[in-house]
Structure formats: C-alpha cells, structure tokens
Amino acid sequence: MNGQTLTIGKALNLGLRRAMEDDATVVLMGEDIGKLGGVFRITDGLQKDFGEDRVVDTPLAEAGILGTAVGLAMRGYRPVCEIQFDGFVFPAYNQIVTQVAKIHARSKGKVAMPIVIRIPMGGGIGAVEHHSESPEAYFAHTAGLKVVAVSNPVDAYWGIQQAIAHPDPIVFLEPKRRYWEKAEVDTAATPDPLFRSRVVRGGDDVTVLAYGPMVKTALQAAEAAAEEGRSLEVVDLRTVSPLDLEPVYDSVRRTGRCVVVHEAPTTLGLGAEIAARVTEACFHSLEAPVLRVGGYDTPYPPSKLEEEYLPDLDRVLDAVDRSMGF
C-alpha cells in the first residue's frame, strides 16, 4: 500500500510524471504548460525535470498543437496535448475530427494515433464565456475517438497513465471544478481498466448515471434521497465513448428507473444516446421513461446564472421524483 491523499489535479500531475518516466516517447504539448505548469498547474514542475523537448510550450494555436501532435505520433511519439479550456478546443476541432480520429482507419491500421487530448471540462467556477463548456458529445459522435471523463483522484491518477499507454486517440476530460477534491490514492494498486463504468453507490429505487463533475452531484443527491427513504443506485460511467452500459442494464433491470445527469446541453447530449440504448435493452423492465437532467439548450450563461443552468442536487432529485411518479 502506497497511499497518499491527492487532489485530482495533483493525481493528474503524478500520473503524467509516471507516464513520462515509463515511456521516453511521451511528449506533453500545450499553452503555458512549461514554466507556468499550466493554468491549473497540472503540469507543474514537469518541464524542469523532463526538459523543453518533452514538455513543450507551444505557440498559441490549438490546431497547431493537435496537427503537430499528429505528425509526432506518426514519427513514433505519444503526444499528450493540453487544451487550456473546453471552449478553446474548437480551433483544433478540424484536426481532431478530420485527422486524429480518421488516420487509423484511413491507413487500414498502418498508422496509429496514440494521442491524448486533455481538456478541463465543465462549469461551476464563475468564469467568463468559453471557460465552462461540456463538449463531450461532439467527440463521442466521432468514430475513431475514445472519450474518457474522470470524476475522482484515483481514476485521474491511473486513467491518465492508461490513456497515454492506449493505442487509440483519447479525449481525456478533467472535471475542472473538482480539481481540488481530495481522496486517498494507492499508487501501488492494480487499477480498474479504462472504458468500464462503475457502480459507486448501491440502491434499489432509481439508477442514476453520471460522469466527470456530475458524479459528485449524483452522490450528493443519493445521500439526500436516502434521508427521505429513497434508495438511489449511482453509476459513474467513467467513459463516454465507448459507453460501458452492461452494468447499467443490470442495474436498470432491478430498479426499473433511470436518470442520466450531465452538464452538457440536454438535446442530443450523451443522455439521449443512453436513453435510447437503455430503452432498447431494458424495455420490459422499465417502470418509467429514461429521464435526462442536463444543461439547458442555451449557450453556457454568464456566471451569475450558472447555478441555474447546471444540474444540481435538487434537479436530480426532481427527476427522481418524476421517475417515481410514473
């Protein structure tokens, strides 16, 4: 047991460090990730220890970061790109969707794209426009990409290492407002595999699904519901693409009810896909339609309104009530 209490941010930092120690082809790229250590300090101290060739302060150009990462990957490197904020990924969207995602298929498997695209995701930090978005559906909709959304320090520490070692390109979403949440991380443990969902709280009445920053919200809702005598089962999806829904189906077949929670706008968000699949797989077990709790179909609002926009404990419980009411 090599336990230490780590924030998600520090767990990511240690995970990156370990990945760089394990594999000399790992190269970090991004804006302000060198001396500054990134605006969230996730890469703090890494340039000092690994040098400027492995922790690259790039010019301020997101397409440039992703496009050069493609070339580095073709040359045998494993680039880990930091996108400073979720809303700044779109200049790189072309490279991600038309190149990163498609080169393995284009080359019939001759060219691998082991690129990790780290993006701090979601709202709740009182920021200005473009700093609080949840772009996961764009990437989950794109064949060739895999999308991971961690919720806690343990998954952050192991997940970033697993993502870097993985042969496919991975959009790695970090729960921005939870960067400072702490937990015990056993750095000698055997980690759970990537791309697997996990039941994080058992329950019998309603299955609540979440990923990334909303896992904590879902757990808080479950705690509050328990006080009212309702038993919520909470599943941390952990991966948005591919979705691992077998444990979800098992759960919904028991509870008969399902609520999906995410910060991203509800329409055509992950909840829509999950609702369709759960309905198809669990049709005869469902007591109520699958309900979605998400952001509204508006641009992410100015920060004075974000508490209204973001799903919170009460909105999750409201959906649970509606589900139980069917």
Next chain:
Amino acid sequence: MTSVRDHIGLAAEMVDPVPGASSPHLPQQPDLVQLLTPEGERVEHPEYALDITDDELRALYRDLELVRRWDVEATALQRQGELGIWASLLGQEAAQVGAGRALQTGDMAFPTYREHGVAWTRGVDPLKVMGLFRGVDNGAWDPAEVGFNLYTIVIGAQCLHATGYAMGVQRDGAESAVLAFLGDGATSQGEVNEAMIFAASFAAPVVFFCQNNQYAISVPLERQSRVPLFQRAAGFGFPGVRVDGNDVLAVLAVTRAALQAAREGQGPTFIEAFTYRMGAHTTSDDPTRYRLASELEEWKLRDPIARLKAYLSRSGIADHAFFEGIEAEADQLAARIRQGTVEMPDPEPSEMFDHVYAEQTPHLAAQKAEFEAYHASFEGGER
C-alpha cells in the same frame, strides 16, 4: 474621398504579375530560379548549381513521361466510369518529379491529393493511388515504408503533420528532412500559417513546397494573396524562394538545397513552384467557366516535358531510340494501370468496421456482427 473600390484597385496593382503573362516566353526574373528555359536552353543560376549526370537527366525525363501517361490514363478511366473522380496533375509534372527526386531515403513527404508525381518518385504503386480514386480504400500504402504520407484531402491539414513529424525528427537526432506539399489556395488556411509558425519557432527540418498552379479550383491567386507567395516566408522568419515549377532541373536544385539546409539544422524554407494546372481541378470541374483558353495556350508553350525533351535532343544526351523506348514503357504502364484498376475487387463490406480503432470497442464489434447477420439473412434470397 476614395472609395473602397479605389483601394481595391490600388491593391490590385500591387499584385504580382504572372511572369510572362504577356509573352509566351518566361522572362528571366531576378526572383525566379530557372535552369532550363521553356525553349530547352540550359542556363545557370548564381545560387543554384545543379550537378547532374546524363543518366540522371534521362531518368528525370522518364519520370515525367510516365507520370503524365499515368495521369492521362487515369482521366480516361474516370471518363469511362472506372474511377469516381480524378485530380489531374497535368502541367505540374516537373514540380512534382523535381521535388520528389530531391528527397533522400529517410526523408518524409506529406502530399495533398494531387501529388501522383511525388508518389511515383517514392515508389508508391500507382494502383494504390487508383484505389483511392476508385473508392476501394483511402490509398492504404504504408507511409513509413515509402516515406510518403497518405493523401490528405482537407486543404492544408498535412502541413501541420509535416511540421510535427519534423519536430519528431529533431527529437530523434536524425539527419532527415520533411517535405510538405500545399497549393496556392492552401496558403489562406489558418492551419498552414500555424504550421509555418511552429516550424519557424522550433526551427523544424521541414520544407514547405507550394505548387502555385494559379487557381484554387476556380478562384485565382489574387484572391488568396496580395503579395507573391514566396515573400510570405519572410514574415515567418525563414527563406522563401520562387522557382520555375515547369523546370524540373530548377525544382530539383532548389528543393535539394532547402532539404539539405533543413537536415543541417537551418530550419524551414518556403518554396513557391510557379506552375499551371493545365487540366481541370478534378474530372468534376469545368475550367472554361473561369479562365480563358488563351491562358492555357500560353502555358502550353512552357510545357515541362517538352522543354526537357528539347534539351536532351539538342544536346545529344538522348536520341530517338531513347524517346521511343520511354513511350513504349509508358504504354505498358498505362496498360498495367488500366487492367489493375478495372480488375480491382470491391472491398469486403464488413471491412469498414475493422480499423476504426487499434483496439476494437465492444460496441463496434457488436455493430459489425449485426451488420454481418443482417447481410447473411439475405443469402440465397432476394435482397
């Protein structure tokens, strides 16, 4: 008070004139590197000497002829319904062969979708390229094996890949260079400009080889740039050079020098190969809608193959028998391409699921199984 139109008029005067636009003879311009005139006269350039043997000259001619014959055959095959589309390189053979032959083993080239001539010099089987345009696959040659990336269709995206690859070469401590191909239209893309910024900042061993064929489909160069393209390099902080793109010798010399500078750690160069797309953008295009026939006629007088042929004949480096031999070889190549294309089997339908990921997902594996089961359900029956 001046109108916006006046300003545009003023700016238009600053636009680079097409060298020789008013005359079929390319004038010697101080900024245009030329080693072989359109009439086939060998000239010297103070900065770009070319040390080349007669064998190498004949080999270049062979490249040009075979590549053109392939291109002509491919256009014909498209017209006969054997290809979905074809992007002809007619008129750009010298730019592509010259650049391609400047590469060494260990160098890497990043093409657009028109670099069939470069593909040829790298040893890519023409049938692999034909497979792409037939719709069988996306090319699927092994880029690492031949030092030639797969065709990139999104305009300019490959310039960043080339730059990143060159950054990898730097990290490997290798003495190799990278050649990024782009067209005049691509110089307007943000990603191309980002590539030049990254390349300059990291002094990456990459050469940007821009074939200025005067048109981005239908839009003339004037809409892309108000300054000669090669002059843009100065703004990024590396050398820019304009070469007669229809002069295979000059292209070879200029590209060789730029690649060598890159290998030696001197960073990037921007080469503008001044040329002309003598055919349509693709077989779906109709250039009579946007350019004058007289323009094409002028450029025909600067044909890249005719001038080398004139030089080789006049200087006695090649004789009639040589040219006949090349023609026969071209016919054989065309026949092989035709037969190989027509007989190319369609891919297995379920292949589309196979290489989406290096590590297949359970979801996609299940979708593939459903697809196969669906198809199997029709076996022996009407679909």
